[in-house]
Amino acid sequence: MKTLENLYRQIIMDHYKNPKNKGLVDDPKYHTVHIKNPSCGDDITIQTNVTDHHVTGVRHEGSGCSICCSSASVLSTIMIGKTVEDAIYMTDHYLKMVANQPYDETIEFEDAIAYQGVRQFPARIKCASIAWQAFKQSIKGKE
Amino acid sequence: MFENVKDDFPVLINNPLIYLDTAASSLTPKTVIDKMNEYYMHYPVNVHRGVYELSHRATQMYEHARTVIAKYINASFDEVIFTRGATSALNLVALSYGMDYLNAGDEIIVSELEHHSQLLPWQNVAIKKKCRLVYVPLDDEGRITVDNFLSVLTSKTKVVALTYVSNVMGYITPLKPIIDAAHKVGAIVSVDAAQAAPHLPIDVRDLNADFLAFSGHKMFGPTGIGVLYGSRHLLAKMTPIELGGDMNDNVEKDHAVWKDAPYKFEAGTPPIAEALGLCEAVQYIKKLDITAIANHEKALAKYTINALKKIPGITLYNPTTETGIIAFNIDGVHPHDAVTAFDQDHIALRAGHHCAQLVIKWLKVPATLRASFYVYNTFDECDQFVQSVIKARDFFLSVGF
Numbered sequence A: 001m002k003t004l005e006n007l008y009r010q011i012i013m014d015h016y017k018n019p020k021n022k023g024l025v026d027d028p029k030y031h032t033v034h035i036k037n038p039s040c041g042d043d044i045t046i047q048t049n050v051t052d053h054h055v056t057g058v059r060h061e062g063s064g065c066s067i068c069c070s071s072a073s074v075l076s077t078i079m080i081g082k083t084v085e086d087a088i089y090m091t092d093h094y095l096k097m098v099a100n101q102p103y104d105e106t107i108e109f110e111d112a113i114a115y116q117g118v119r120q121f122p123a124r125i126k127c128a129s130i131a132w133q134a135f136k137q138s139i140k141g142k143e
Numbered sequence B: 001m002f003e004n005v006k007d008d009f010p011v012l013i014n015n016p017l018i019y020l021d022t023a024a025s026s027l028t029p030k031t032v033i034d035k036m037n038e039y040y041m042h043y044p045v046n047v048h049r050g051v052y053e054l055s056h057r058a059t060q061m062y063e064h065a066r067t068v069i070a071k072y073i074n075a076s077f078d079e080v081i082f083t084r085g086a087t088s089a090l091n092l093v094a095l096s097y098g099m100d101y102l103n104a105g106d107e108i109i110v111s112e113l114e115h116h117s118q119l120l121p122w123q124n125v126a127i128k129k130k131c132r133l134v135y136v137p138l139d140d141e142g143r144i145t146v147d148n149f150l151s152v153l154t155s156k157t158k159v160v161a162l163t164y165v166s167n168v169m170g171y172i173t174p175l176k177p178i179i180d181a182a183h184k185v186g187a188i189v190s191v192d193a194a195q196a197a198p199h200l201p202i203d204v205r206d207l208n209a210d211f212l213a214f215s216g217h218k219m220f221g222p223t224g225i226g227v228l229y230g231s232r233h234l235l236a237k238m239t240p241i242e243l244g245g246d247m248n249d250n251v252e253k254d255h256a257v258w259k260d261a262p263y264k265f266e267a268g269t270p271p272i273a274e275a276l277g278l279c280e281a282v283q284y285i286k287k288l289d290i291t292a293i294a295n296h297e298k299a300l301a302k303y304t305i306n307a308l309k310k311i312p313g314i315t316l317y318n319p320t321t322e323t324g325i326i327a328f329n330i331d332g333v334h335p336h337d338a339v340t341a342f343d344q345d346h347i348a349l350r351a352g353h354h355c356a357q358l359v360i361k362w363l364k365v366p367a368t369l370r371a372s373f374y375v376y377n378t379f380d381e382c383d384q385f386v387q388s389v390i391k392a393r394d395f396f397l398s399v400g401f
C-alpha cells in the first residue's frame, strides 16, 4: 500500500539522523562529483576512492530532504569494499528499482532495499537517485 | 462567496484535489478551454497573413483579445504585446531597452524578492553593460518599503525592476510612490505583475509604470501566453529582440523596416489560441470581480494563518501577507519530505525555492512550503489543510525527524 510509513523506513531515518562517512576529505586520491537538483534544492557531493579496482572510500556532504541525504549515507556504507564492476551494476539496478523499472532482484541491496518504497512516490524518485548518480559519475571518472 | 465556482473547472469535478498551488499556475476554467477549442475547430489559421475570410476572422479574434486585455489594464491597444509569458516579457525589456539605453556606471534597482525572471535579465544587463545592480534593503518582515527604496535611489538610477506581488511572501510592493520617485530621477520602472494580475486590479495609467508584465497561466488562462505592457513613447524607440516574419514593413537586401509597436515585437506566428484563451480568462475574472477574488483569497489566507499560528512546530514566514500566499515550514522537516505527506491527502502545494533563490537565502532556510489560494478554494479546504499540517508534523515527529 502507498503509505508514508513505506517511504520513511527506520533504516532511512537512522541514516538521516546519524549519517555515516559524512564530510568531505581533502585527498587527491578521491574523485569528487557534485550534483544539484535546482528544482528542489537538493545538493549532494560524493567523493570516491578506488584502489586496485575496488571502492576503498566514499564520502558525502550536502543538503536536502531526508530521502536524498540518507541515501548518500546508505550508499557509502554499502559500496566500500565492492569491486568497481559490482558497484556500478548495483547502482544501475538501484536506480531502476527506485524508478519502478524492472531490475535484478537477486542483488543483495543491504540497507538500500529500504528505498524500494520510493517507487510508489514518483515525485520522489529524483530525491533517492541523485546521490547514486553522483556516485556512479565519481567512480567512472576515477577509472 | 463563489459557492459553485468549482463546477467551472473540469479538473475539479469528481476529484478530491485540494489545489493550493495557484501561485505556480492557476487551474483552467471550461470557458477558457472552450474558447481555445473554438479557434481550433472553426478558424484554425494564421493571423495577419491570409486575405481570405477565415484568416480575417482569426485575425479579428486575435486583435479583439488585445483590445479586451488593453482595456482591462487601462492601456492603449498598441501598448499590449503578446509574449510567451512573463519571463519573455521581462527579458524583452532588459534585452531591448536595457541593452540599448544603459551605459557603464548606470544603476539598476532590484530586490531580493524578485523572481529569477525579473532578476536574471537585469543581472545579465548589469554584467554586459557594466552597470551596478543595487538591491533595495528589505525590512524585518522581508518587505520592500518606500523609505528603503528611496535610500538606494540616486541620480544614477536608470532602471527600477521590481515585483508587484512577491511570489514567496505575498507582499504587495507600494509601487505608486516608488514609481513617482523613480520618474523624478529619470529612471524607468519595469513591473513584474505575474502574481499581481491574477489577484489585483491593474491600471497601468494610474500606476504610471513604464513596463508591466504578466502570464496567462496564473490567471485562469493557458500556458504559453503572457503580456508586456509598455508605454507608447518607450516602445516607439525600442528595437525588437526577435526578428522574422510579420514584424517588418519592408525588407531590402541590406536592411529592413520594422512595423510599429506592438507588431515589431511579435515576430513569427503568435500563440493565437492562447491569446484567445487569455482574453476569455480576463472575461472570467471580470465576471467574478477582481476585488471579490482578492478579498476571498485574503480571507482564506488569514483564516489559515490564524489556525497555523496556534500549532506548535510550524514556522510561518509571512504572517502579515496581504494576498493569498502563505510561506511556512514544519520545523525540522525538509519541505520536500513534507510535501509528500500533503500529497497523500490530495493537497497540492509547492516546496522549494520558487524560482526566487535570493529571498530563500534572505530567510536563511534551504527551501519553504508555499500554499496559495484562489477562487476555487474554500474555508472547508483550509480546515482540511490545517488538519493535514498537524498530521504531517505528528507523522514526521513519530518517525524521528
Ligand SMILES: Cc1ncc(COP(=O)(O)O)c(C=O)c1O
Residues within 6 Å of the ligand: B023, B024, B084, B085, B086, B087, B088, B115, B117, B118, B163, B165, B166, B167, B192, B194, B195, B215, B217, B355
Ligand atoms: C513573481 C513572478 N514573476 C515571474 C514569473 C514567471 O512567469 P512565467 O513562468 O509564466 O514566465 C512568475 C511565475 O513563476 C512569478 O511568480
